[in-house]
Amino acid sequence: MSRRSSWNWKLLLRAAAILAMFAVASLRQLPPAAPSISCAAESPAKDRKAKGPQQPGSKAKDDPLGAAVQAWESKASGSGGAPALNQNPFSTKSDAASPANRIDEFVFERLKQKSITPADPCSDGVFVRRVYLDIIGTLPTAEEARKFLENKSPDKRRVLIDELLEKPEFADYWAMKWSDLLRVKSEFPINLWPNASQAYHRWLRASLRQNMPYDRFARELITASGSNFRTPQVNFFRALQNRDPQGVTKAVALIFMGSRAEKWPPERLAGTAVFFSKIGYKPTGEWKEEIVVFDPNKGKTPPAPAAPATPAKPPASAKPSTTAASSAPAKSAPAATAPPATAPAPAAPPVPVAPLFPDGTPATIPADQDPRIVFADWLIRPENPWFSRQIVNRIWYWLLGRGVVHEPDDIRPGNPPQNAELLNWLAKELIDSKYDLKHIYRLILNSNTYQLSSIPQSKDPQAAVNFAYYPLRRLEAEVLIDAICQITGTTESYSSMIPEPYTFIPEDRRSIALPDGSITSPFLEMFGRPPRDTGLESERNNRMTAAQKLHLLNSSHVRQKIQQGPALRTILESGGDGSKTAEMLYLTILSRLPTEEETYAVQEYCRSPGGGQTVAWALINTTEFLHRH
Amino acid sequence: MRDEKLPSVGRREMLRYGIGATAGLWLNDHLRAAEKEEPKPPSQPEAGKPETGKATEGKAKAVIQIWMWGGPCHIDTFDPKPEAGNDYCGPLANPIQTSVPGIRISELMPGLAKLADKFAIIRSMTHGQFGHETAAYMTQTGRMPGGRLVFPSVGAVVTAMKWKDGNSNNLIPPYIVLTEPQGRFSEAGFMGIRYKPFATGGDPNAGRFAVEGIVAPGISDEQQQERRSLLNRLDKLQQAMPGDATASAAKTAEGEAYDLILGDAGKVFDLSQEKNELRQKYGRTTFGQSCLAARRLIEKGVRFVTINFGGWDTHKEHFQTMRRKLPELDRGMGTLIADLSDRGLLDSTIVWCGGEFGRTPKVDWEPPWNGGRGHYGKVFSSLVAGGGFKGGQVVGKSDAKGMEVQDRPVYPCDLIRSMYRMLGIDPDGNLPHPMGDIIPVTPSKEEGVQSAGELKEIT
Incomplete structure (x- = not known):
């Protein structure tokens, strides 16, 4: 099998993708040949069957999530008819307003094609509560709610969104989300220890507070070196249970690519792991302090005792299935997996693994360069198909309860986006705004899609996955x-x-x-x-x-x-x-x-x-x- | 082929362990079939593959775990060393003979001494861990921490595997902790929140055992009814979206909650239904009454009760603490074993008593400890009774000063495997995993976890 084979869905579909991209060509700076948003191209063949050419990226009914989604959905539409309209304090009856932004064009167009009636717009009372909870994780006080309800200004929703995005609680709430993903925890099984947890959390919170551009945010986490107390970003690596190169690769792929690296072809995983094979951990005189360093000699000498990881495994040992079952034992009982076996061999790994980017492109790492930097440079390029898409998809998931690709951290060819144009456009907006995450929040929050009531007007099982109403959570x-x-x-x-x-x-x-x-x-x-x-x-x-x-x-x-x-x-x-x-x-x-x-x-x-x-x-x-x- | 080394399961086991286990969990966790975190049965076995590791029908149906958080001293409880001298025994130098010739235990446990024919002492438990967390994890999961997975405790595993055998209409949670949760130890591990135990809170020794959520002092049943109907009237969003899966799941959960608050199920926690005399026998302490509550719960089909009996981390004031706590342990656990036996429940109920490790055999006489004992994972004791385990036995041996295992080491996973065997849970079967991964119930050989074999001596 050639190196490219498992990823050539990208190539095969490129032609179709180009077609797809013309639909939004005027918005794009990216050369069509770089299918930066390659999952868009996932299903054109199906689409041609299903729908007209205007929607080349759209996904048809035979959704690979298939039965599972439908089962869920059919439950959702199980019993009972539509509620009596306008008898509730939750929605307003206004005509589907003109699209607030492109999001609504993409979403409502899809709903129209599928003959799904979207929910009514939500009432002001629902809105004020919703945006407080969604943006700052905090209930509005009675005064705040009343002030909003009594406000007669036509753009009061937009103004409130802007206000909330600047509140300190915004940083609190989203630092919490990021701390979940980055495992900010003192002890067991993650062992950051309190000082480092606090430092890491403070750094996350400050980054969100100042709206650090997302590309910089990612780069700092991936490339940091220094003390866990003084350079909080290095805790990205320390917060991993499995710190061997493949373990780090899996974490990086999960967090910044929304991808489960254990599903990659093994040689791809091994090749990418090379970028994370030179991370050293050094203790200091201070209790529980640890310095994360670029260690060019790593892998050539016996592993530092501080790192629980076994030395980089030769790729031959990387089994095709890196399931939990097989990775867990490798880590347990450090005493039992005797390191000495590998130590004396001077030409340690029989064949040095060539570094590969996750897309299969071979990489060259200059001799004295920290390979993480080479990786980060690749990762945060605007052309990177994963980087911007995964984060806009996550934000969509956070705000609307369901990813355009769902699960939001399982992006792969077999799990295409429900609405590719929507995702593409958001990713493009992120890149054009210089990775301003709040810009994406703002776009989504101001859309009519986001502001739909949670009371569905359609029993179509596809209503939820096409964002026809705001889901109850x-x-x-x-x-x-x-x-x-x-x-x-x-x-x-x-x-x-x-x-x-x-x-x-x-x-x-x-x-x-x-x-x-x-x-x-x-x-x-x-x-x-x-x-x-x-x-x-x-x-x-x-x-x-x-x-x-x-x-x-x-x-x-x-x-x-x-x-x-x-x-x-x-x-x-x-x-x-x-x-x-x-x-x-x-x-x-x-x-x-x-x-x-x-x-x-x-x-x-x-x-x-x-x-x-x-x-x-x-x-x-x-x-x-x-x-x- | 990735699967060759891992034990496969037959279809029957699959149903039993996977789907079966998820069907009847507490209060019929509804909605859940559709959910991602739903543990799926191991996805793979193909027809024609041999079924391995078939479960045998064990005698035991349930477990009462007396968890001595902090690490009780082996020398001062079940492995006395009076010949080792004052530096090792301190003032507790006169162990007593039990009803089984040749077995001695601490002088502070005369009640248990009379029951020695009913339990087995394991004196050679070992894992070599000296930190509470790692040791607690090892003794309760049988595995080393640090891999990608966080493993479930014995309680969660027993719940997952055995709940189906019980009454699935039972509203009482199948896995209960009396009274406070264990804190940093995540009992359910990767199997997820649904396998977490229900921690009762409250105090079973109080006038009314106010089990969190089930018993609200000061609110009568009529008031509960009235509140419920007011809530129904005000639940406008619920009324506005009939058929919504999330909304109806919430409503279902509410109905189940009310069945416990207002129905008969919650009465299991009403210890005033017991004879006063028996309550006294158990000891009118939180621990003693927890033992009584545990017996009542087991009678109602609960599969696993953990009595969280902390306070054993005796770096200082060790002997004073022993004088206070061991009689309490003696009354509570002694009466529990006797009571279970009297009711014919001991054969089907394992009583498992122990902490995460032992304590340094040599007493720290110098300041600041002034007669304390530190953590000690090289050798320690556990006790098992009932559920088919042979009583009147001692497994393994520590050396003259309780410093090392002298004979027949028992690693945590050995004891855990033996308990599973007694429960009819195949130790080589598979656990329900949220992603359908194949994860053996106890560590496979490939995991490299130390083991010295199941406790054939007492099974």
């Missing part, structure tokens, strides 16, 4: 407990099982701002905070379980917050005929005003603080509160 553990704390005016206590150094967590520290995955609470554990073991998006589990529901309905933890929380008490003790209290409770908890019917239902309760608490308890337990919607 349970709040993440951290966001949920922060919201409950904000409503009640209470705080949480956290613990870390790491004995020392002692870490002080201020009383009012919010969960989204915790700097270290080892600092936790029973609530966070129960509600599926990711363990930060693998860097996979799927580690985070937002499924509602009965145990979680028990906790919310009936635990002493939540009950005490509702009974004793000073913020809630202030609302409940304000007196009156109950309608004012009802209004404040709705604004505080659901970020909207109650309907007349709702006011009527709770007014009586709200006349006494105890009854008001019951209403607050009920609202906190509604589907509306517990989910992004």
Whole structure:
């Protein structure tokens, strides 16, 4: 098999891709010959069967995700008819407005082709809550919600989006997401240790706060050398359980290419691993400090004891399946896998593996060059098919609950984007904006697509994957407990099982701002905070379980917050005929005003603080509160 | 062929371990079939391939794990060394004979001494780890940490493999920790959140055992009903989107939660249903009443109960702590074993007691320890009773001063394999894995984990 063979889907489809690209040619600077967004070309053959030439990149019904998606979808459209329109506080009935930006052209065109009716636009009450939660992981306060609802300005949504993107909580919330992916955790099985975790988190937060261009962000992480305490970026490597060259390659591919390198052809993985074969780890006199260095002699001498990795394996030993099963044992029991066997051999690896870029192109690494730099230069080129696509896809996934390629960290030929033009265009926007991530956030958030109601108007099983409505998702553990704390005016206590150094967590520290995955609470554990073991998006589990529901309905933890929380008490003790209290409770908890019917239902309760608490308890337990919607 | 070295499973096992195990987990985790993290059965076996490692029908159905977090001293509990002198025994130099001739245990455990025919002591546990986390991981997963995978604990594995055998309509969680979760040890490992244990919180020794979420002191059943109907009335978004998978899953979870709050299932935690006399026997401490609660849970079909009994990390004030805690252990575990036996449950229930390691045999007399003991992973003791394990036995031997294994080392995975064997879980079968990877229940030879074989002596 030639080196290119497994990737030549790119070449085969290039001609079709060129066609596809003409559709958006005026927007492109990229030469069509460099199929920078190569997955776009994945399915033209199918498309020709399915649809007209205007949509060469579009994906037809025979989606490779196939049965799984459909099964899921058919559940979604299972029972019950469309709800009574306009009887709810969640959507508005306005004509499908003119597209806010190109996103809507791509999405609505697709929906039209598939005869899927998109959901109605969401109401202002839904919008204000949604963007606060999505952009800053924080519930709006009653005042913030009211201010927005009362604002009559036609562009108030755009203005609010801009405001939120500049809030410090933006950096908190997204540093949390990145810390999940980059495994920012002091101990077990990741062993960053508290000092380094905090430094790493601070660096991530600062990068997001200043909106560091994404290409620089990636480059700094991949090429950093220095102390884990003083050059926080080096913790990218230290936060890997498997630090051998292939282990590092898999992490880099997962994070920055959205690709599972274990599915690559083995020679490709081995070739790319060469770029990460010269990373050394040196202890210092300071406790738990470690210096990550470019070590040109690595692999020629016995491995440093600090690195648990075995020396770079000759490619012959790289089995075709690098499943978890086969990689795990290789790492375990360092004592058992005796390193001496490899040490004395002077010509250690029988055949030195030639470096290969992940696309199969041979690379040359100058003798004294840190190979990571060569790799980073390749990675962040605008022509790189993976780099920009994967991050815009991730942002789409983060904001809309489903990737254009889904799973967002499993980009591969067999898993093409649902809407290739959309993804291409976003990637292009990212490159043209000099890798300004907030620009991408802004585009998505301002689109009508994003601002659709979560109540579907179509039972078509394809509605969800084509973004015909905003999907309901349970709040993440951290966001949920922060919201409950904000409503009640209470705080949480956290613990870390790491004995020392002692870490002080201020009383009012919010969960989204915790700097270290080892600092936790029973609530966070129960509600599926990711363990930060693998860097996979799927580690985070937002499924509602009965145990979680028990906790919310009936635990002493939540009950005490509702009974004793000073913020809630202030609302409940304000007196009156109950309608004012009802209004404040709705604004505080659901970020909207109650309907007349709702006011009527709770007014009586709200006349006494105890009854008001019951209403607050009920609202906190509604589907509306517990989910992004 | 990547699979050759790994044990394959037959279709029957596949169904049993994969699909079967996921079908009946706590409160029928609905919705889940569609979800990514759903553990899938190992994807591969082809028809015609020989079935290997068939599970035998074990006697044991459930496990009660008494987890002594911190690391209890072997010399002061089940492996006394009175001949080693004061530097090793300190003031606890007079072990007592048990009901089984030749077996001595600590003088502070007279109750257990009477029951020695019912349990086996393993005196040669070893893994050589001296850090709490790594040692706790090894003793509870049988594997070394550090690979790409984080492995599930015995509790999660037993739950995954055995839950199907139970009553799948059972609302009580199949894997329970009394009372506080273990903290840094992720019990479920790669198998994911659904295999995490339910930690009760509360105090079983309190007037009312306020199990988090199930029992709310001060709220009557009528009030619970009223609150529930108010919630239903206010749940507008739920009403606006019938048929939405996420919304209905949330509603289903709520219904299940209410079945526990208002239905009979939650009554298992009501220890006041027990005779006062028996409660006294177990000891009116959190630990003692946890042992009682564990028995009640096992009777209701729970598969794995961990009693998280911490406080054994005795770098200082070691002997004072022993004088306080060992009698508590003695009453609680002794009464538990006797009670299970009286009820005919001991044959089907494994009681497994131990910590992550032992403690330094030589006492640290000098400041700042002033008579403390450090971590010690070279040799330590564990105890197993019931579930088919032979009682009145001692497995392995430490040397005269409890410093090294002298005879028949037992590595954590050896003990774990033996327990699985008793439970009818094939130790060479496969675990449910979210991506369908083939991961053996216990470490395969290729993993290089140290092993000295299953405990044939007591099985």
